[in-house]
């Protein structure tokens with residue numbers, strides 16, 4: 001496991017890289033902000049001359065008033081344009097980042113062992129938490145350096161000592177923020193951890209709602225969720241407390257600077273000041289001087305949130321992308337050779353696969369049998385490219401399959417999982433999911449082969465019946481036949497099936513087996529299964545695994561193909 005300082009350094013580097021990528025987009029709000037500030041400086045001068053005139057000093061008239069009004073309007077326009085540019089930079093960065101996170105999570109697929117809630121939090125909350133970093137923090141951090149220096153320089157032209165007093169304020173603000181910021185960083189990280197745990201737990205329990213109701217545990221679970229939410233509330237309040245402390249320190253410094261300048265130009269009140277316009281100019285500049293520092297302080301919290309989000313996103317996005325060769329074409333037949341496959345999920349535990357070898361020819365089916373935990377699904381995980389073995393070789397037609405990019409490897413495969421997922425759409429589109437460009441005739445042919453049409457005839461809209469969450473409920477056997485239809489439509493030379501008949505009654509299992517037999521005919525097929533019916537009645541070779549080792553290799557009584 002990596003240490004906290006290493007994680008923090010990775011998160012910092014990740015944020016710096018994102019900021020570099022967005023440099024050109026950030027230039028616009030910074031330039032607009034600077035232009036608005038310069039307008040403010042000119043406006044302050046005209047207002048100072050007008051105020052001096054009101055105090056009885058000569059030199060100002062309608063011209064200065066009109067100029068101040070025009071500059072005020074221009075400044076408002078620039079501020080609106082700056083806000084829009086900031087929002088655009090924030091949403092562009094979020095969109096880009098979300099696409100990257102999504103692509104990486106999809107690439108990892110089932111190889112990613114994070115709970116679903118945590119993955120959802122990564123793609124929604126964590127990316128969202130970076131919005132303020134791009135839209136507010138990055139422009140504010142740049143403007144907080146440029147604008148106060150520019151204003152202090154303008155003030156120094158009129159009153160050099162006044163300019164120096166302002167500059168002293170500019171140094172004190174980041175100093176106080178650095179002190180409160182250390183606490184904010186710690187609290188913000190804790191708040192994020194609590195939020196992530198809460199959303200992970202919530203999603204998990206929503207999924208398991210029927211189980212909770214079945215065991216009458218809803219009240220206990222509601223209590224536990226309430227406690228987790230309370231913990232989040234406490235941590236959020238701590239973050240806010242530190243943030244309020246930071247802004248209180250900033251207001252204190254601003255008041256002190258204003259006090260110093262007022263004391264320096266106290267002669268204004270008695271009417272004996274030698275250059276009243278310059279004095280008023282410096283005093284009026286104080287709010288404009290602190291405005292970018294205030295925005296910087298307000299956005300500091302965004303940076304803390306972003307650091308928390310980056311700590312979670314960096315390991316996902318910084319991990320090297322899967323590499324490998326591309327497939328030139330999909331061969332019509334595949335000879336699958338597995339030699340001495342060894343896979344270890346956890347170095348402290350015995351290997352899940354320990355030197356497994358087998359060979360499957362085109363037209364042949366290999367059933368991986370064995371007790372629960374013996375390693376059947378692990379073999380499929382390696383063949384699907386979701387896990388890299390620690391040792392051993394997988395070859396397709398004699399060529400190293402592990403050298404292929406995992407996504408390319410999957411182009412050769414039609415996979416039927418134990419529990420197929422049906423999306424909330426029509427049965428037709430659920431089947432077409434396997435090959436989006438397939439026309440209706442091909443979809444219907446696949447549905448016929450998998451005996452889907454046998455049950456859709458009785459449904460209100462046939463193949464166009466909407467199923468999935470909230471749609472028409474299909475039985476386990478019917479859903480399994482839809483998954484088989486997907487595999488028929490995909491039409492690939494290598495077929496992998498994980499417990500395709502688990503939890504089916506013998507009648508339905510026999511029907512699904514019938515479809516499986518047609519799917520495997522002429523293809524290279526590997527089926528992981530406990531089913532005695534499948535082992536005894538399916539024309540296949542049976543490889544029995546025990547504790548990750550192949551312990552027996554025999555033919556089923558219905559074995560029809562030839563054996564390597």
Ligand SMILES: Nc1ncnc2c1ncn2[C@@H]1O[C@H](COP(=O)(O)OP(=O)(O)OP(=O)(O)O)[C@@H](O)[C@H]1O
Pocket residue numbers: 113345346352370371372373374375376377378379528
């Ligand atoms: N992600 C994982 N992390 C750690 N260990 C794992 C992981 N997945 C599987 N294992 C372990 O590897 C071993 C083989 O698991 P595998 O899922 O391949 O067994 P199986 O034969 O398919 O079991 P079943 O028939 O119950 O599906 C088991 O001891 C299991 O606990």
